[in-house]
Amino acid sequence: MKSVTKKEALLQAAKELFGEYGFAETTFKKISDRAGVALGLLTHHYGNKEKLFFAAGMDVLEHFISVLRAATEGAENGRTGVLCFCRAYLEFSIDPHTNWLVLVRCSPYSDMKASDDREIMLRKFAEVHHLLEVQLQRGIADGSITPLTPATTAQVIVGLMVGANRTRVLTPYTYGSSQNFYTETLTFVERAISSGSAGN
Amino acid sequence: MKSVTKKEALLQAAKELFGEYGFAETTFKKISDRAGVALGLLTHHYGNKEKLFFAAGMDVLEHFISVLRAATEGAENGRTGVLCFCRAYLEFSIDPHTNWLVLVRCSPYSDMKASDDREIMLRKFAEVHHLLEVQLQRGIADGSITPLTPATTAQVIVGLMVGANRTRVLTPYTYGSSQNFYTETLTFVERAISSGSAGN
DNA sequence: GATTCCTGATTGAGCAAACAAACGGCTTGC
DNA sequence: GCAAGCCGTTTGTTTGCTCAATCAGGAATC
Numbered sequence: 382m383k384s385v386t387k388k389e390a391l392l393q394a395a396k397e398l399f400g401e402y403g404f405a406e407t408t409f410k411k412i413s414d415r416a417g418v419a420l421g422l423l424t425h426h427y428g429n430k431e432k433l434f435f436a437a438g439m440d441v442l443e444h445f446i447s448v449l450r451a452a453t454e455g456a457e458n459g460r461t462g463v464l465c466f467c468r469a470y471l472e473f474s475i476d477p478h479t480n481w482l483v484l485v486r487c488s489p490y491s492d493m494k495a496s497d498d499r500e501i502m503l504r505k506f507a508e509v510h511h512l513l514e515v516q517l518q519r520g521i522a523d524g525s526i527t528p529l530t531p532a533t534t535a536q537v538i539v540g541l542m543v544g545a546n547r548t549r550v551l552t553p554y555t556y557g558s559s560q561n562f563y564t565e566t567l568t569f570v571e572r573a574i575s576s577g578s579a580g581n
Numbered sequence: 582m583k584s585v586t587k588k589e590a591l592l593q594a595a596k597e598l599f600g601e602y603g604f605a606e607t608t609f610k611k612i613s614d615r616a617g618v619a620l621g622l623l624t625h626h627y628g629n630k631e632k633l634f635f636a637a638g639m640d641v642l643e644h645f646i647s648v649l650r651a652a653t654e655g656a657e658n659g660r661t662g663v664l665c666f667c668r669a670y671l672e673f674s675i676d677p678h679t680n681w682l683v684l685v686r687c688s689p690y691s692d693m694k695a696s697d698d699r700e701i702m703l704r705k706f707a708e709v710h711h712l713l714e715v716q717l718q719r720g721i722a723d724g725s726i727t728p729l730t731p732a733t734t735a736q737v738i739v740g741l742m743v744g745a746n747r748t749r750v751l752t753p754y755t756y757g758s759s760q761n762f763y764t765e766t767l768t769f770v771e772r773a774i775s776s777g778s779a780g781n
Numbered sequence: 782g783a784t785t786c787c788t789g790a791t792t793g794a795g796c797a798a799a800c801a802a803a804c805g806g807c808t809t810g811c
Numbered sequence: 812g813c814a815a816g817c818c819g820t821t822t823g824t825t826t827g828c829t830c831a832a833t834c835a836g837g838a839a840t841c
Contacts (some may be wrong), residue, residue: 387821405605419822424798426820492800527772529679533765536748540766541737544744546737565733566740575774587787609831621787624832 388426390416395437405436411428435498438487441480442505449512459520460575463538466513467570470542471563475549485546510535520574538570548571553566588626590616595637600682604634635698638687641680642705648673649712659720660775664739667712667770668740671763675749685746710735720774727776738770 385393394416398407409430413420427433452469458460474481488506514535518524545566549559587591594616598607603613609630613620627633649754656662688702714735720726745766749759 401614403605405603408795410795421798421800421822421824422820430797527638528766530765533762534769537741537745538767540744540746540748541741542744543740543747544740545737546740547743548740557621562733562736565730566737568729569734569737573769608829613789620790620831621788621833622786630831774810 387416387418387422390418391426391433392437392440395433396480396483398440399434399437399486400484401482403486404430411427417516432498433516434487435502437480437483438502439483439505440497442487442502444479445473445481446505446508446512448479453512453516456516458525459518460525460571462516462519463513463526463574464567464571466516466565468539468563471566472546474542474546475559475563481546510539513538517574524576526574528573533573541566541570544579587616587618587622590618591623591633592637592640592774595633596641596680596683599634599637599679599686600684601607603686632698634687635702636678637678637683639702639705641684642687642702644679645681645684646705646708646712656716658723658725659716659718660725660771662716662719663713663726663774664716664767664771666716667738667742667767671745671766674742674746675759675763681746686701691719710739713738717774724776726774729774736772741766741770 391412394412395551398411398415402411409420409423412433413423423430423433427436448467449466452465453462456465473479484561487502517526517529517531517534521528521531545563549562590682591612592616594612595607598611602611603720609620609623613623623630623633627636649666649669652665653662673679688706714731717726717729717731719736721728721731745763749762
């Protein structure tokens with residue numbers, strides 16, 4: 382088995398811990414303990430806590446975007462492209478191996494003070510939005526999607542994905558399974574964008 | 582006019598600061614300074630930081646629920662009830678006087694460790710969900726809404742509201758105004774739930 | 782004068798980051 | 812082939828600071 386470098390071990394531990402406990406509740410000690418390396422290595426490899434947080438988030442975000450890209454590529458028309466996007470989004474977020482949570486924590490909060498890094502991350506996030514917008518435009522052109530404003534609707538749908546995630550995490554007693562909930566979410570999106578009759 | 586008690590002043594300052602800076606970045610000193618009272622009063626009235634955070638969130642949540650309740654009461658059928666709910670939700674969240682942000686911070690994060698308080702808050706949140714579900718059931722019964730699962734769809738729509746908020750706060754360069762975005766969000770919901778033709 | 786409300790300096794814990802010292806592998810000169 | 816010197820990595824202790832919570836007592840109110 383390929384040996385993992387200590388730097389990589391630190392990043393992995395950071396993704397897990399930042400995701401689970403958030404920025405403030407995660408300490409250098411916890412990270413280095415979980416990674417099984419000395420505390421001082423953290424500053425040496427990543428400079429400071431902020432930069433490590435950013436590196437952890439970016440790592441997940443890049444993986445996420447590559448998955449979304451792959452998912453939309455095979456779609457036969459715009460509407461299925463949008464639905465593939467949504468399905469991939471939800472599946473990625475539900476998979477414990479992706480360390481999705483750290484990305485959730487990275488973006489929405491003022492934790493991210495370093496404005497340079499923040500700018501880079503926002504630019505990357507825009508790619509997510511763009512991937513969806515392309516499918517919406519395509520769907521309007523090929524007639525599988527009802528006429529609507531692509532940019533704004535892309536925002537609405539991404540918002541729906543974000544919210545669906547949060548609802549799943551938060552909801553105390555899940556009504557049915559997460560699977561049910563996600564299926565219903567996809568149906569909801571399909572009803573909202575489909576042109577003409579409901580058939581697939 | 583009755584002067585605001587120091588306890589109330591603390592709560593107000595806490596709502597503003599927790600909302601703006603989050604739990605960890607908000608200190609006793611900042612709160613007591615803004616409230617214009619002594620630092621020690623904080624522990625005296627609220628016990629500890631966690632409890633104050635909870636009190637701040639609950640205060641906003643109760644106000645929020647009363648507004649939602651009022652908004653849905655006047656609706657003439659289920660579909661308009663749902664749309665009134667959504668409009669009220671978005672308007673509340675955009676109004677700077679409501680201290681909406683502290684509520685956003687309160688729920689999704691492990692900041693809220695005290696499991697008793699967390700339980701109480703989740704129960705209150707369920708009321709929001711219930712208000713919407715009632716309107717969905719009504720709409721299905723009166724024919725203004727297409728047949729769907731009320732409980733799950735209520736979750737989806739609440740998720741959409743949550744996400745819309747986040748998107749608005751996060752998006753670097755807003756595509757058009759918040760107003761546009763919210764209007765599009767409402768249209769999206771309407772398309773997704775409406776039975777039959779698109780007319781109002 | 783007693784009870785309740787209020788004050789802000791003090792305390793002690795916990796943290797990010799700095800630091801000096803040990804380690805190991807890699808080059809260079811012979 | 813080998814010894815000497817060098818530089819990036821690794822270690823864990825130390826430092827200096829911030830903050831939540833305490834506490835002993837002061838002010839206000841009855």
